[in-house]
Amino acid sequence: MKTTLAIIGAALLLLGAPRSRADEISGDAQSAARQAAVTTCAICHGPQGRSIAPKFPSLAGQHSNYLAAQLKAFKAQTRGDPDALGYMWGMAAPLDDEMIEALAAYYSAQTPGHGRAGDAAEIARGADIYANGVAAEGIPPCIACHGPGAVGTDDFPRLAGQHAQYLLKQLRSFQSNLRNVAVMHGVAKELQAKEMSAVAAYLESLGGA
Amino acid sequence: MIASRVIQTTSTIGTLLMALLMAPAAQAVPSFARQTGMACEACHTVFPELTHFGRMFKANAYTIDNLKPVRGITATKQEMLALSGLPPISLMVQVSETNLSKAVPDGVGTGNVSQSDTAAFPQQVSLFYAGKIAPQVGAFIQLTYSNASGTVGIDNTDLRYASNLLLPDDRSLIWGITANNNPTVQDLWNSTPAFGFPFDSSNAAVSPLAGTEIDGALAQDVAGISVYAMWNETLYGELGTYRSAKQGAANGLTGAAGPLDGTTSNVITGGAPYYRLAYEQQWSRNTLSVGLYGATFKLLPGGTAAAPASLTGPANEFRDVAEDFQFQMVGEKNLLTIAGTHIKENMTLGASFVPAGGGAAQNLKDDLTTTRLWGTWYYQRKYGATVEMFSTTGSADTGLYPAGPAPGVITSLNGLPDTKGWVAELNFMPWLNTRLSLQATQYSKFNGGSSNYDGFGRNASDNNTLYLLAWFNY
Numbered sequence: 001m002k003t004t005l006a007i008i009g010a011a012l013l014l015l016g017a018p019r020s021r022a023d024e025i026s027g028d029a030q031s032a033a034r035q036a037a038v039t040t041c042a043i044c045h046g047p048q049g050r051s052i053a054p055k056f057p058s059l060a061g062q063h064s065n066y067l068a069a070q071l072k073a074f075k076a077q078t079r080g081d082p083d084a085l086g087y088m089w090g091m092a093a094p095l096d097d098e099m100i101e102a103l104a105a106y107y108s109a110q111t112p113g114h115g116r117a118g119d120a121a122e123i124a125r126g127a128d129i130y131a132n133g134v135a136a137e138g139i140p141p142c143i144a145c146h147g148p149g150a151v152g153t154d155d156f157p158r159l160a161g162q163h164a165q166y167l168l169k170q171l172r173s174f175q176s177n178l179r180n181v182a183v184m185h186g187v188a189k190e191l192q193a194k195e196m197s198a199v200a201a202y203l204e205s206l207g208g209a
Numbered sequence: 210m211i212a213s214r215v216i217q218t219t220s221t222i223g224t225l226l227m228a229l230l231m232a233p234a235a236q237a238v239p240s241f242a243r244q245t246g247m248a249c250e251a252c253h254t255v256f257p258e259l260t261h262f263g264r265m266f267k268a269n270a271y272t273i274d275n276l277k278p279v280r281g282i283t284a285t286k287q288e289m290l291a292l293s294g295l296p297p298i299s300l301m302v303q304v305s306e307t308n309l310s311k312a313v314p315d316g317v318g319t320g321n322v323s324q325s326d327t328a329a330f331p332q333q334v335s336l337f338y339a340g341k342i343a344p345q346v347g348a349f350i351q352l353t354y355s356n357a358s359g360t361v362g363i364d365n366t367d368l369r370y371a372s373n374l375l376l377p378d379d380r381s382l383i384w385g386i387t388a389n390n391n392p393t394v395q396d397l398w399n400s401t402p403a404f405g406f407p408f409d410s411s412n413a414a415v416s417p418l419a420g421t422e423i424d425g426a427l428a429q430d431v432a433g434i435s436v437y438a439m440w441n442e443t444l445y446g447e448l449g450t451y452r453s454a455k456q457g458a459a460n461g462l463t464g465a466a467g468p469l470d471g472t473t474s475n476v477i478t479g480g481a482p483y484y485r486l487a488y489e490q491q492w493s494r495n496t497l498s499v500g501l502y503g504a505t506f507k508l509l510p511g512g513t514a515a516a517p518a519s520l521t522g523p524a525n526e527f528r529d530v531a532e533d534f535q536f537q538m539v540g541e542k543n544l545l546t547i548a549g550t551h552i553k554e555n556m557t558l559g560a561s562f563v564p565a566g567g568g569a570a571q572n573l574k575d576d577l578t579t580t581r582l583w584g585t586w587y588y589q590r591k592y593g594a595t596v597e598m599f600s601t602t603g604s605a606d607t608g609l610y611p612a613g614p615a616p617g618v619i620t621s622l623n624g625l626p627d628t629k630g631w632v633a634e635l636n637f638m639p640w641l642n643t644r645l646s647l648q649a650t651q652y653s654k655f656n657g658g659s660s661n662y663d664g665f666g667r668n669a670s671d672n673n674t675l676y677l678l679a680w681f682n683y
Contacts, residue, residue, distance in 0.1 A: 038381050039373040040273060043265045043442065048379050052491045053261075055541070090246020090275040165494075165541065 025102045033102030041103070044087070049106075050113035054165035055083065061112035066157040067104035071095060080180065081173035115161045115207030126202025129195055137190045142199065145183075150203055160206035167200040238339040238349070239642055239682055240297035241266070246275040249641040254537060254544045255587050256644070256682065257399070257408055261442070261489070261496050261537075264397040268383045268439050270371035271340055271347030278341075288344045297340025305332040305678045307411040311671035314616040327413035329356050332678075335364060346370050357412050363429055363456060365403065366390045376441075384438040391428040392451060392483055395435065398498050400533035400548040401485075403428070406583045406597055407632055407648065411676040415618055418610050418656050419601055419626030421554040421577055422506045423529040430455060430475075435483060445487040450480035451504065461517075471517035474510060478524050481506040487533075496537045503530040510560050510569065523559035525570075542589050549582035554603075561608065570608040577603035577626060593636035600629045610656060612664050618672075622664035625657030630669075644680040649673070 025033075037049070041059075045051045049060035059067065073079035074092035095103070130150065133141040145156040152158035159167065173179035174188040188196075242249055245266070249256060252263030259267065266273055274293065281290030307329070312322035331354070338350045351364035371385030387395040394403040402424045420426055435449020453469065453476045460470050469476055487500030506527045512518030533550040554577040561570035583597035607624035630652040637645045655669035656662045662669055 034379070035373075035375055038375050038379045039269075039383075042379075042381065043262050047441075053494050053539070055494065055539070086248035087251055093246050093275045094277065169541070 025098065025105055029098045029102040030105070033099060033106045036099075037103060037106050040091075045107075048110045050110070051163065054163035056163075057166045058113055058162055059107040060110035062107055062158050063152050063154055063156075064101070064104035064108035065154045066152070067107055068100050071100045071103065072097075075100075078180070081170065081178045083169070084179070112158070112161050113207065115205045116164075118164070118201040118205055122198045122201045123205050124202075125195075126198035126200070129199050130202055134191075134195065137192075139190055139195075140187060142187075150206055159203045162203055164197070164200035164204040167203055168196055171196045171200070238297075238299045238301075238337050240295075240299040240337060240339045241271065243295055244271075244276060244293060244297050244340045245273055250590065254539055254546060254585075255590050255593060255636075255638060256642070257404060258537075258546060258585070259397065259399060259404075260539060261491060264489075265383075265442060267369075267397055268371060268385065268437070268445075269347075269373060270345060270369035270385055271349060272345060272371065274341045291341065291344045293341055297338060299337040299339060300681075300683055301333070301335040301337065302681045303329075303332045303334075303409065303678060305329045305411060305413075305676060307413040307677075308675040309414065309671075310673035310675075311667070313415060313618045314665075318615070327411075329411075329413060332356055332412060345372060355412065363390065365394045365429070367395050369395075380441045382438060382440050384436070386434065386436055387449075388432070388434045390430075390432055390454065391425070392423050392431070392433060392504055393502065394428070395433075395437075395447075396485065396502070397439075397445065398487060398489075398500065398533065398535050398548075399546075400498070400500070400535040400550050401502060401531075402550070402552075405550065405581065406548070406585070406595060407634065409646075409678060409680065410632075410648065410650070411674055414650065414674040414676070415655075415672040417601065417626075417628035418619055418621060419577055419603060419628065421529050421552045421579055422508075422527040423502070423504050423531065423554075424552055424579055427451070427506070431477065431481075433481075433483060437485070442491075443489050445485070445489070445500075447483075447485040449483040451477060451483060451506070452480060453477040461514075469511075469520060471512050471519045472514045473520070474512060476509045476511050476520055478507045478509050478520075494539050496539075497534070499532075499534045501530075501532055503528075505529070508560075525560045526557040528555045528557075529553070544585075544587040544590065546585040547583070549580070552579045554578070558609075568608060571606045571624070572604065572608075575604045575606050575609065577601065583632075587636075590641060591638050593634075593638070595632070595634040595636070597632040597634075598630075599632065600627075602627045602629075605657075616665040616667070617663060618667060619656070620663045621656040621658070622662055623657045627654050627657050628652065628669075629654040642682045644678070646676075646678045646680070648676040648678065650676070 044056040045059050049058060051058045071092050074084055074088040075095060077089050130142045133139045146152055146159050150160040171188050174181060174184035177185055252260060252266055254260055276294040278294060279292040282288055307327045309325045312325040315321040315323050333353055333355050335351050335353045338348055341347045347369050349367040351366060352361055353364035354361045367387055367389040369385055369387045371383055374382045376382055389395045391403050393401040399405055431451045432454035433449050433451035435447050437447035439445045455469060455473050458469060458473045460467055461472055481504055483504040485502040487498055489496055489498040507524040509520045509524050510518060511520050529552055531550055531552040535548040538545040556575040558570040558573055562568045562573040579601045581597060581599045583595055585593060585595040587593040603626040605624040610621040610624050610626050612622050613620040632648060632650050634646055634648040651673050652669040653659060655672050660668045
C-alpha cells in the first residue's frame, strides 16, 4: 500500500513538474538561437560559450533559468552593472521571449570549460569561504545556494570555472548595488576585497561538468 | 613651382601630395553605438582603434543592429527591407592649432617667412552615414569639409555586404564584399595605413616628399572591390582590385565625369590587384594579429588641364608588399597596444624614366621602404600616451626627389627620400567621444638629410611640429 501511494505520489509530482523548456522551443527558434550564438554572441562569450577574455562570462553549462532571467533583465534594463549597460542592454533589446529561452537552452546544453589554476593559498582560502562563509563577518557559505562544486541549481547560477575577473566585478557590483540583487547584496556587502579575490580564484579553478 | 612640376611628372609624389591635401582622418562613429545600443568600448579600445568585437562588427558589414527596424518581408518570410529606426548619422568636428619649429619661406616669394602657427577652425568637419542600410548590407560613408580645400568632398567610404555562415562544430565563416575608395580602409586591424597611427595629424605641417602608394597616396582617388572571408574569427583573407575614380575630374570634350583623359594624372591602367592575409589569436585579455598585405599599381602619369599628356603608353609600376602586426591587451583599467607595419615598394618607372635622360625619374628602378612602430597605453580610457617611430628610406633619384632652384621646403638636395623621426602623443578623453590631444613630431632626417636637406639651409628639425587637437564625435 505504502509503495503504491509512493508511486502515485511520485507520478503526481512528475505530472505537476514543469516540462523542460527546451521541449517548448520551436525548431526555428533553436536554429535562430544557434546562429546568433555562433555568429554574434561568440564574439565575446567565446566558442560554444567558453569565453576567452576574462571580461566576458563563460556561458557554457550555465542554467537556462538563470540565463533567461539575465537576458530579460538586460532587456528590461533592470540589471545595471557597467558591462550590462555597455554591452548587454543593446544586445538583448531585440530578443523576444522565445529567442531568450532558445539562447538560454543553447548555452545550458554546452559543455563547460576547464578550470584555471591560480595561487594555491588563495584558492584554499576561497574554498574555505565558499564552504563555510566567514562567521565573524556574518557572511554565509556560498555553497548553501550555489551548491557543492559551485555547479549551481535551476535558480542559482553555476560559478565553477567562471573567470575570476568577471566574478570580482559582479561581487563589487552587488556590493555597490549597481547590480541590484538583494540576496547577493546581503552576502557581498561585508566581503573584504581579499576575500572576494580568494573566492573568485577558487571558483575559477573549478572545472569540468 | 617645384611642387607643381613634381605633380605633373611623377606618380609617387603627385599622388602623395594629393593625398596629403585631402589627408583623411580616422574615425569613430557614434551612430554605430546608437545602432547597436552598445558603449564605444565594445568596438573600440579608444576610438578609432578597434577591439576584436569591433573587427567582427566591421567584417559583418556594420549590420549588428539592436534597434527595431522598419521592415518589409515576403510571404515566405524573406526580408526585403530592414531600415534603421534611426538614420545612422554622426558628426565629427576637429579644431586644431599647429606650431612649426621654424617658419617656412613665404609662399609668394618675398623672401620673408610665413607664420609658424596655424589655427584651424575647423580643421575638418565630417558627416557620416555609418551603419546598416539593408539586411546584410552596411555602409561607412564620410563627407568631409576641410579648411585646406575650403570645400566638401568625399572622404573614406566603405560599402559592404556580408554573410555569416554556421559551420560544423559551431564554427563560423564570415564572407563578404567591400567596395571602397582607399586601399586598406576596409581592413579590420589598425596596423594598416588607412586606420593606423597617427589617427590624425596636422594638415598645416610640412610633409615629406616620399610615401608608398598603398600608404594613403591613392586615398579617395580610387574605387576598389574585394571579396573577403574570415574563418572562425581568426584567419582572414581578401582579394580585390582597384581602378582610378577621380573626384572633380571631367572629360575635356564631353564635359562629363568621364572617360578620364590626359588632363588627369596618375591614372591606374587596368586593375590594381590588392591582397590581404591575416591571422588573429586571442588569449585571456590579449589579441595578437600578424598579417601580410599588398598591391601592385600601374599608373599612367597623365597630365593636367594646363599641360595634358596622353593616358597611353608605358606606365610606372609600384609593387607594394607589406607586413603588419598588432598586439592588444584590453584590461579593466589598463589598455596597451603595440603595432607596426613595414611596407616595401619596388618601382619600375617605365613612363617616368627616359634612357636618354630628361625623364621625370632618374632611374628605371627605385625602391622605397616605410616602417612604423608604435605603442599606445591608456588608463581607464581617459588618459593615454602613444610613441611612434617612423622611417622611410629608399634609393636616390634626383628626378623623383628633386632639389629646387629656390627655397622650397618639400625638396631634396641629395635626391634621397629618407625621412625618419618620432611622434609622441598625449591624450585626454573627458568623455569617450571627445579627445583632446597634444602631438609632437620630431624629425631626425627629412627628405634625405638631417641638416640643410633642401640646399637652402633648412634642417630636418625645423619641420618639427607641435599639434594641439580637439576632436569631437557625436
